Amino acid sequence: MEVILKCPVCSEKCELLDVVDFNKSCEELRGFYLPLSGKAVYYALCNSCGFCFAPEFGRWGLGDFEREIYNHDYAIIDPDYLSDRPRANAQIISSMLGEKKDLIRHLDYGGGNGLLSQVLCDQGWNSHSYDPFVNREVSPNELGKFNLITAFEVFEHVPDVSRLMQDLSMLLASPGIIFFSTLLSNSHIKPNERITWWYASPRNGHISLFSNDSLCHLAEKSGFSFGSFSEGAHVFWNTVPSWAKQIVRA
Ligand SMILES: [Zn+2]
Known part of the structure; x- marks a missing residue:
């Protein structure tokens, strides 16, 4: 029996591509393997x-993710997430736009424990953090609008792409830009080929894998323009703010 699904990005037909063990993790890139879980994803x-996406996770609630993925063992397969990565990303933002910080109201969307934002605030930025998993008592429509939104390593974790884009559209001021990181799947995931890509790792919560076309499609649906700096760093914008023109040439 063939399973037919609808694409959460473009609504066209999707088919199952492959199955991996739930414990497949990004640390396999470095030669570290968790024992097989016996759970198929x-x-x-x-x-x-x-x-490319794992449909099962669309049915999970926050409690399921917290219990199965973002639990006390998560740091084993993503050792940099608590401190090193937020600090490094804050440094990137600061060195790119630190001189313009007085013109910027910044939101770190999916900011986890809020460390990136805290580092920027300590440097005098007007920066806020919001994470749907962490700030559950906060509704994003209470946050106001931001002319700079960052979303580092967020897109691949999202079970509901429409909700993500609704949030970002609502939160972005005009003019405004969204810097985000996620690795493009273009050369790694192909029809009729097994999934061997290290990034397609359920244990890390990597459940939504974006091609260049799928990001273009998301941008178009939300009325954004889209560009990439690299295979992993991208930007959406409505109108480029004057302080960002050195970085994004529309
Ligand atoms: Zn699609």
Whole structure:
């Protein structure tokens, strides 16, 4: 029996592509393997936009993610997430835009424990952190609007792409830009080929894998423009703020 699914990005037809063990983790890139869990995770691929996702996680609630993925063992397979990565990302933002900080109201979307934002605040930035998993008592429509939103390593973790884009659209001021990181799946995930890519790792919560086309499609649906600095660093914008023109040339 063939399983037919609808693409959460472009609504076209998707088919199951492959199945991996739940304990497949990004640390396998460095030769570290968790024991097999015995739990199968299927990934589906959109024939049209190339978005690849694990449909099962669309049915999970926050409690399921907290228990199964973002639990006390999470640091084993993502050792940098608590401190090193937020500090490094704060440094990137600061060195790129520190001189313009007085013109910027910044939100770190999916900011986890809020460390990136805290580091920027300590440097005099107007920066806020919001994470749907952490700040559950906060509704994003209470936060106001921001002319700079960052979302580092957020997109691949999101079970509901429409909710993500709704939040970002609501939170972005005009003019405004969204810097985000996620690795493009283009050369790594293909129809009729097994999934061997290290980034497709359920244990890390990497459940939504974006091709260049799928990000283009998301941008178009939200009325954003889209560009990439590299395979992993991207930007959405409505209108480029004057302080960002040195970085994004629309
Ligand atoms: Zn699609």
